[in-house]
Every structure is written in C-alpha cells, then in structure tokens.
Amino acid sequence: MRQDVVRIFMERFNNYEEISKEQIRIFLLEFYPAMKDTSFRWNLYKLKNAGYITKLSDQKYKVNIERKKIKYTIQNKQIEIYEMAQKFNQRVLLDSKYYRRDYQEMLNISIWESTILNEFTTHQTLTQYVFIELNKYRIEEFFFYLKEHANEWYVTRDYKNEQYQLESENKVIILLPLVSRAPLEKENLNQKFYVTVPKIEKVLVDIFHEKKLFNWYDRYNLKEIYINVYEKYNIDFTTLLYYARNRGKRSEMIEFINSIWGEEFVW
Numbered sequence: 125m126r127q128d129v130v131r132i133f134m135e136r137f138n139n140y141e142e143i144s145k146e147q148i149r150i151f152l153l154e155f156y157p158a159m160k161d162t163s164f165r166w167n168l169y170k171l172k173n174a175g176y177i178t179k180l181s182d183q184k185y186k187v188n189i190e191r192k193k194i195k196y197t198i199q200n201k202q203i204e205i206y207e208m209a210q211k212f213n214q215r216v217l218l219d220s221k222y223y224r225r226d227y228q229e230m231l232n233i234s235i236w237e238s239t240i241l242n243e244f245t246t247h248q249t250l251t252q253y254v255f256i257e258l259n260k261y262r263i264e265e266f267f268f269y270l271k272e273h274a275n276e277w278y279v280t281r282d283y284k285n286e287q288y289q290l291e292s293e294n295k296v297i298i299l300l301p302l303v304s305r306a307p308l309e310k311e312n313l314n315q316k317f318y319v320t321v322p323k324i325e326k327v328l329v330d331i332f333h334e335k336k337l338f339n340w341y342d343r344y345n346l347k348e349i350y351i352n353v354y355e356k357y358n359i360d361f362t363t364l365l366y367y368a369r370n371r372g373k374r375s376e377m378i379e380f381i382n383s384i385w386g387e388e389f390v391w
Contacts (some may be wrong), residue, residue, distance in 0.1 A: 125167050125170050125241040126155070126387075127361065129152070130174075130176065130302050133171075133174065133176070134187070137151075137187045137189055140187055141183070141186070142180060142184050142185065142187075143185055143186075143187060144175075144183055144184060144185075144202050144345075145168070145182075145183045145184070145185065145281045145360060146183075146389055148168065148171070148177075148185065149164055149384075152164060152167055172185075172354075173355055173356070174356070175188055175339070175356075175357070175358065176188060192352075192358060193358060194240065194324050194326070195311075196236060196237070196240060196255075196311050196319075196358050197237070197239070197240070198235060198236075198237060198319065199237075199295075200317050201292065201295070202235065202254045202297065203251065203319070204274075204279070204293075205254075205270070205274060205297055206235050206289070206319055206351070208232065208260060208269070208270065208273055208274065209233045209235075209256060209266065210233065210263075212265075212266050213233060213258075213262075217295065224375070226294070227282060231256070231304075232254060232259075232302060232308065232309050232319060232320060233257065233258045233320060234255075234257040234258075234306070234322050235254065235255065235256050235257075235320070235321060236254070236255055236321050236322055236371065236388070237252060237253065237254050237255075237321055238252065238253035238254075238255075239252055239270065240327075241327075241331070241349060243356075244289050244348065244349045244352035244353055244356075245341070245343045245348050245349050245352070246345075246347050247340065247341065247348075249340055250294065251294050251295070251296055251334070252294060252295045252296070253296050253297075253298060253300070254294075254296070254297040255297075255300055255301075256297060256298070256300070256301050256307075257299075257300045257301065257302035258301075259301070259302060260301030262364045263288060263299050263300075263301060264288070266299065267281070267288040267299060270290060272288055274290060275366065276303070277290035277291065277292045277297070278291045278292065279288065281359075281372075287299065287300065287337075298337070299329055300337075303367070303370055303371060305367075305369070305370060306318050306322065306367060307322065307325050307326045307363050307366075307367055307377050308321065308322055308323065308326070308333055309321060309322075309323055321362075323363065323365045324329065324353060324357060324359060325359060325361075325364035325367060326359075326367055327369060328349070328350060328353065328359070328364060329364060329373065329377065331346065331349065332346060332368075332373070332376075332377065332380060333371050333373050334366075340386050346380075347383075347384050350359065350381070350384055351384060361381075364377070365378070367375060
C-alpha cells in the first residue's frame with residue numbers, strides 16, 4: 125500500500141472510535157478504483173499487520189493512533205559498559221570549565237545491539253555486536269577510561285577500520301561517533317533503569333550508510349530488513365530522511381527505498 129494512502133487514512137480516521145470494513149473499502153476505492161476483493165483483503169491485512177488498525181469484530185475495526193515500537197533488549201554486561209559511559213560523562217561535565225546549557229546534549233550516549241535485526245532477516249549473526257555512540261571528541265578519552273575500568277573486556281583499537289572496540293567471548297562492543305541531531309529515545313529496561321537508544325529510523329539509515337561496519341548485510345539483506353520492519357513497526361519516513369540528510373545520504377536513501385516499493389511508494 126502506498127505511503128501517501130496510509131497517511132491520508134490515518135488523518136481521516138484517527139478521531140473515530142471505530143470504523144466499519146465497508147468504510148475502509150470505500151476509502152481505498154478512492155485510490156484504487158479497480159480494486160478487487162482479493163486486493164481489498166490484502167490491503168486490510170497490511171493495515172492490521174502494520175498496526176494501523178485492530179479488529180474488533182468481523183465488520184468493525186479500531187484505528188490505532190500509536191503503532192507499536194521496536195523493543196530493545198540489552199544484556200547486563202553491556203549495561204555495565206553503558207553505566208561506565210554515564211559516569212565518564214558526568215566526570216567530563218563536572219570537570220568542564222566551559223559548561224553550556226546544551227552541554228549535556230553533547231554528552232548523549234546511545235546503545236543498541238545488532239541482535240535486534242535478527243527478527244527481520246534470514247541472515248543471523250553469530251557474533252553479538254553492541255554499538256555505543258557518543259560525542260566524537262570523547263571517544264578516544266572514553267576508550268582509555270575503559271582500559272582502566274572494564275576489566276572483563278579486551279579493549280583494543282581496530283586501526284584497519286579506524287574504530288575502538290571491546291571484546292569478550294562472542295561479544296564485541298564498538299565505540300562510534302554520535303551524529304548530531306540523531307533520532308534517539310529513552311527506553312525503560314526494567315522499570316528502574318533508562319537507557320538512550322536509537323529510533324528505528326536511525327538504525328535503518330546507519331545499516332544502509334555504514335556498509336563497511338555492517339558488511340555482513342548485502343543489498344538483498346538490507347531490502348529484507350526494510351520490508352520486514354515496515355510490515356511490523358512504525359517507520360517515520362520524515363525522520364528517516366532528515367537523518368539521512370544529516371549523513372549526506374538523502375538522495376541515495378530515496379533511490380534505495382524506491383527500489384524496494386517502486387512507484388507505489390509516494391513521497
């Protein structure tokens with residue numbers, strides 16, 4: 125289903141407590157005049173599966189204003205590193221003689237694990253990659269801070285790929301620069317502890333842009349991930365393209381998305 129049709133559907137019906145199957149059919153006929161019953165059932169399935177509507181009965185549906193978001197799972201050992209990063213940031217903030225109102229934002233830290241993508245692709249990674257992103261000017265200092273405090277990890281610099289990383293068993297933590305104005309959100313892991321994680325739009329742009337870093341995904345795998353994320357979760361394409369522009373990849377991203385959905389995808 126075209127993205128513009130979905131957007132208009134949500135704008136038109138988001139204040140309705142419930143809508144009928146016939147109302148949905150009449151709406152879709154505005155955009156697909158030759159729509160047959162099989163196509164209608166398929167479009168209805170797409171709306172349900174993507175979380176835009178919930179079935180109440182055979183003929184009634186509820187419009188969901190908020191669609192489900194991807195859930196992050198982060199292991200305890202990685203949480204320990206994240207907490208070290210927070211302590212490091214607090215120390216840097218307290219020691220700074222040049223404190224500004226926006227300084228805390230400069231010290232944002234984001235964390236996520238590559239295993240969240242296993243849900244969306246047949247290509248499963250054996251090694252668990254954890255990405256911790258922070259201000260690019262703090263990475264080297266944080267790297268040496270970890271060498272002192274992260275005793276259970278082998279802390280090293282990968283000169284070939286120009287990145288700092290920590291290794292332990294089949295887990296690798298990679299330190300990366302956090303791009304300015306990256307789309308982030310707070311995730312409540314256990315009702316007590318919040319971490320900053322990337323929104324799904326950021327993950328999708330990063331795996332497309334950082335081909336050397338995510339070299340286990342070829343173009344087919346990337347398309348598979350995009351399609352499956354779109355089927356299950358909410359993608360804000362305005363946010364995605366804004367971040368892609370920050371990374372200098374907006375036109376390439378539009379071309380890639382159009383290669384997946386073709387002319388049916390309207391911006």
